[in-house]
Amino acid sequence: MACKNLKELLQRFDNEIGISGYEVDGTIIPAIKEEMEGYYDEYFEDNMHNQIFVKKGKGDKKVLLASHMDELGFIVTFVEEDGMVRFAPIGLHDDRGCIDQKLCIHTKKGPVYGVTGSKPDHILTEEEKKSVLPIPTLFIDIGASSRQEANDMGVLTGCLVSWTTKGEYLNGTNTYSGKSVDNRAGCAIMVEVMRRLHDEGVDNVTFYGVGTVQEELLCRGAAAVGHRIQPDIALSLDVTLAFGPDVEEKQVPMKFGGGACVKMFDFAYELCVGTPVPTEITEKMMEVAEEKNIHYQREVLIGGTTDSHAIQISGDGVKAGAISLPSRYIHTAIGTVHLQDLQDSVDLIVEYVKTL
Ligand SMILES: [Zn+2]
Numbered sequence: 001m002a003c004k005n006l007k008e009l010l011q012r013f014d015n016e017i018g019i020s021g022y023e024v025d026g027t028i029i030p031a032i033k034e035e036m037e038g039y040y041d042e043y044f045e046d047n048m049h050n051q052i053f054v055k056k057g058k059g060d061k062k063v064l065l066a067s068h069m070d071e072l073g074f075i076v077t078f079v080e081e082d083g084m085v086r087f088a089p090i091g092l093h094d095d096r097g098c099i100d101q102k103l104c105i106h107t108k109k110g111p112v113y114g115v116t117g118s119k120p121d122h123i124l125t126e127e128e129k130k131s132v133l134p135i136p137t138l139f140i141d142i143g144a145s146s147r148q149e150a151n152d153m154g155v156l157t158g159c160l161v162s163w164t165t166k167g168e169y170l171n172g173t174n175t176y177s178g179k180s181v182d183n184r185a186g187c188a189i190m191v192e193v194m195r196r197l198h199d200e201g202v203d204n205v206t207f208y209g210v211g212t213v214q215e216e217l218l219c220r221g222a223a224a225v226g227h228r229i230q231p232d233i234a235l236s237l238d239v240t241l242a243f244g245p246d247v248e249e250k251q252v253p254m255k256f257g258g259g260a261c262v263k264m265f266d267f268a269y270e271l272c273v274g275t276p277v278p279t280e281i282t283e284k285m286m287e288v289a290e291e292k293n294i295h296y297q298r299e300v301l302i303g304g305t306t307d308s309h310a311i312q313i314s315g316d317g318v319k320a321g322a323i324s325l326p327s328r329y330i331h332t333a334i335g336t337v338h339l340q341d342l343q344d345s346v347d348l349i350v351e352y353v354k355t356l
Contacts, residue, residue, distance in 0.1 A: 002034060002035055002037065003035060005192075006188055006189070006192045006339070006342055006343060006346065007169075007339055009035060009187075009188035009191055009192060010176055010181075010184065010185055010188040010337070010339070010342060011167060011168070011169070011176070011178075012031060012035070013028065013031060013032070013035075013180075013184035013185075013187045013188055014167040014176070014178035014179065014180050014181055014184040014185075015166065015167050015178065015179075016028040016031045016180075016184070017071075017106070017162050018069050018070055018071055018180075019070065019071060019072075019073030019075075019090055019160050019161075019162060020070035020071065020072065020073065020090050020091050020213070020214050020215070020216040020217050021070070021090065021213070021214050021217055022073075022160055023049055023069055023070050023213045023214075024049040025106070025160065028069050028071075028184070028187070028211075029049065029051060029069065029211070032051055032069065032187060032191065032211050033051065035191045036053050036191055036194060036209070038198075039053070039055070039191075039194045039195050039197075039198045040053040040054055040055050040194060040198075040209070041054055041055055041056045042054040042056070046224060046225070046228065047224075048213050048214070048220070048221050048224050049213050049221075050210060050211065050212050050213055050221045050224060050225050051069070051210065051211035052208060052209075052210050052225065052229070053194060053208070053209040053210070054206065054207070054208055054209075055194060055197055055198065055203075055206070055207040055208075055209070056203075056206050057202075057203040057204055057205045057206045057207060058203050058204065059204050059205050059206075061204070061205040061206065061232045061233075061356055062205065062206050062208065062229060062230070062231040062232050062233075063205045063206070063207050063208065063231055063232065063233050063234070063235075063353060063356060064207075064208040064210060064225070064226075064229055064231035064233070064234040064235070064311070064318075065190055065193060065207070065208065065209050065210065065234075065235050065236075065237065065349065066190075066210045066212050066222055066225060066234065066235070066236045066237065066307050066308075066311065067183060067186035067187045067189065067190040067210070067211060067212065067236070067237040067238070068183045068186065068211070068212045068213070068214075068215030068216070068219075068221070068222070068236075068238065068306075068307055069183070069184075069187055069211040069212065069213060070091075070183075070212075070213055070214055070215055070216055070217075070221075071091075071162070071179065071180035071182070071183075071184070071216070072089070072090065072091035072092070072093055072180075072182075072216055072331060073090045073091070073160055073161055073162050073163075074087045074088060074089055074090060074093075074103070074135075074160070074161035074162075075087060075088055075090055075158065075159070075160055075161060076105060076155060076156065076157055076158060076159040076160075076161060077157060078157060079147045079150045079151065079155060079156070079157070080139070080147065081146065081147050082145065082146065082147075083142070083143075083144030083145050083146050083147060083149055083150045084139040084140070084141060085105065085114060085139060085140040085141075085142060085150060085155055086136070086138075086139055086140075087135070087138070087139075087140060087161055088135065088136065089135050090160075090216070090217070091216035091217065091331075092216065092331055093135060093331060094331050094332055095132050095133060095134050095135055096132050097332040097333060097334075098116060098133075098135050098138060099116050099117070099118045099133055099138060100115070100116065100117070100118070101115065101116045101163070101164075101333060102114070102115050102164045103115070103116060103140055103161050103162065103163065103164060104161065104162050104163075104164050105140065105142065105154075105155055105159050105160075105161050106159060106160045106161070106162065107153065107154030107155055107156070107159050108154050109153065109154030110154065112142055112153050112154060112155055113142070113164065114140035114141050114142035114143070115140065115141050116138050116139070116140055116141075117139070117141050118133055118138070140161070142155060162179070163179035163180075163333040164179075165177075165178060165179040165333045165334060166178075167179060167180075167181070169339075170336075174257075174338055174339035174340055175257075175336055175337075175338055175339075176336060176337055176338075176339060177329075177334050177335065177336040178334070178335065178336075179333050179334075179335070180335070181239060181327060181335040181336065181337045182238070182239045182327060182330060182331065182335050183215065183237065183238050183239060185237075185239060185325050185327075185337045185342055186236075186237030186238055186239070186325070187211060187237075188342060189237050189323075189325075189342055189345050189346050189349070190209050190210075190211065190237060191209070192342075192346045193209065193346055193349050193350055193353075194207070194209040196346060196350045197350060197353065200350070202350070202353060202354055204353075204354065204356060205232075205353060205356050207353065208229055208231065210225050210229075212225055212236075212307055215238070215306065215307050218271070218273070218310075219273075219305070219306065219307050219309060219310035220310070221307075222236065222307035222308075222310040222311050222314075223310040223311070223313075223314050224314075225311070225314075226310060226311035226312075226313075226314030226315060226318050226320075227314040227315045230314075230315045230316065230318065231318060232319070232356075233281065233319055233320075233321075233356060234308065234311045234312075234318050234319070234320035234321075235281075235308070235320065235321050235322055235323060235349065236306050236307035236308040236311065236320065236321075236322045236323075237322065237323055237324075237325075237345070238306040238307065238322065238324055238325070239324060239325045239326075239327035239330060239335065239337065240254055240261055240263075240266075240299055240301050240304070240324035240325065240326060240327065240330075241254060241301060241303070241304070241326070241327070241330060242254050242255060242256040242326030242327060242328055243255065243256075244256060244328055253297075253298075253299075253300070254297055254299055254301075254324070254326040255297060255326060256326045256327075256328055256336075256338055256341075257326070257338040257340055257341060258295065258297050258326060258341070259294070259295025259296045259297050259340075259341060259344045260289070260294065260295065260296050260297070260323050260324075260325075260341060260344040260345040260347075260348045261296070261297045261298075261299035261323065261324040261325065261326060261341075262282050262285045262286055262289070262296055262297070262298060262299060262321070262323065262348075263275065263277050263282075263299045263301070263308070263321055263322035263323065263324055264277055264282050264298055264299060264300050265277065265300050265301075266299075266300070266301035266302070266304060266305045266306070266309075266322075267301075267302060267303075267305065268303060268304050268305045269302070269303075271305070273305050273309050274305045274309055275305055275306070275308045275309040275312060275320070275321075275322065277308070277320070277321040277322065278319050278320075278321065280319070281319060281320075281321035282298075282321060284352065284355065285321070285323075285348065285352050286298075288348065288351045288352045288355060289348055289351075291351075292347065292348075292351050294344050294347045294348045294351065295340070295344045296344065296348060297326075299324050301324070306322055306324075307322075308320040308321060308322040323345050323348065323349060325337050325338075325341045325342065325345060326338070326341060
């Protein structure tokens with residue numbers, strides 16, 4: 001059943017599955033298609049399974065809004081003779097969050113649940129107590145006592161593994177915590193923007209609402225989308241860092257619940273990729289936000305990037321910016337976002353599109 005509003009969309013999408021590179025084997029794509037029903041004129045899927053929804057407009061201008069659908073996950077690398085399952089990360093995980101978790105292994109025979117255990121605290125050396133266990137040293141205990149038993153359950157090398165956190169609004173607040181708010185929050189915004197443009201009859205541009213694949217594997221899906229559509233303006237949607245109890249504002253100036261973040265620049269120096277956003281996009285967006293009284297923040301993110309970087313350098317080059325959502329505990333099984341930031345993002349994008 002279709003979700004009524006942004007609040008429901010976030011919760012639904014967060015609880016769907018779509019591991020980077022294997023989105024089509026999960027449940028997120030049919031969920032987005034269902035929620036988009038009735039709000040687009042054309043739909044197509046490319047060879048990578050990017051989902052492209054087109055809302056035709058009167059003008060020649062093409063505007064693209066991209067939200068990555070994929071989430072971090074793992075893949076089974078090996079089943080030990082004693083039935084323990086070794087696994088590797090898909091995407092950039094925080095090793096600290098990977099022990100003492102319940103995980104789901106997706107097999108041909110159905111879901112197999114297991115736990116990531118480690119050596120008991122009682123017998124750790126002082127040195128071990130201070131160190132973080134890297135994912136390759138971890139194992140998933142599925143209750144099997146032999147490789148054969150694990151194989152019989154369907155667990156084989158190459159099976160995908162996902163978090164099992166059930167996402168929820170914390171104690172009825174507007175703070176939502178879940179396994180894949182990065183970037184199902186963006187997907188919820190993308191769908192809501194399409195719905196609003198439809199309902200408000202905004203038709204000055206042809207609008208492409210796109211669910212991209214493989215963002216967590218260095219924005220691979222967005223590159224293909226940018227090349228194919230070659231929009232006049234592109235925006236991507238994603239989470240960004242937020243300051244908080246353990247993160248200083250001078251290091252990360254984006255505020256949780258402080259409004260939509262208008263990206264000005266981001267860069268992941270160790271990867272040497274990033275997004276210098278054209279000022280004609282940022283200035284206009286901030287002007288619109290001021291005029292319409294929409295909460296917004298200026299975003300400079302050092303240490304990460306998103307789809308807009310790949311779109312910028314696709315084809316003949318594209319003018320691309322981004323709207324980000326401040327998130328706590330990013331790239332863990334309990335990422336959080338604030339519903340008001342989602343709402344501000346929807347409002348800002350809709351009002352900005354009207355001016356193009
Ligand atoms: Zn993301």
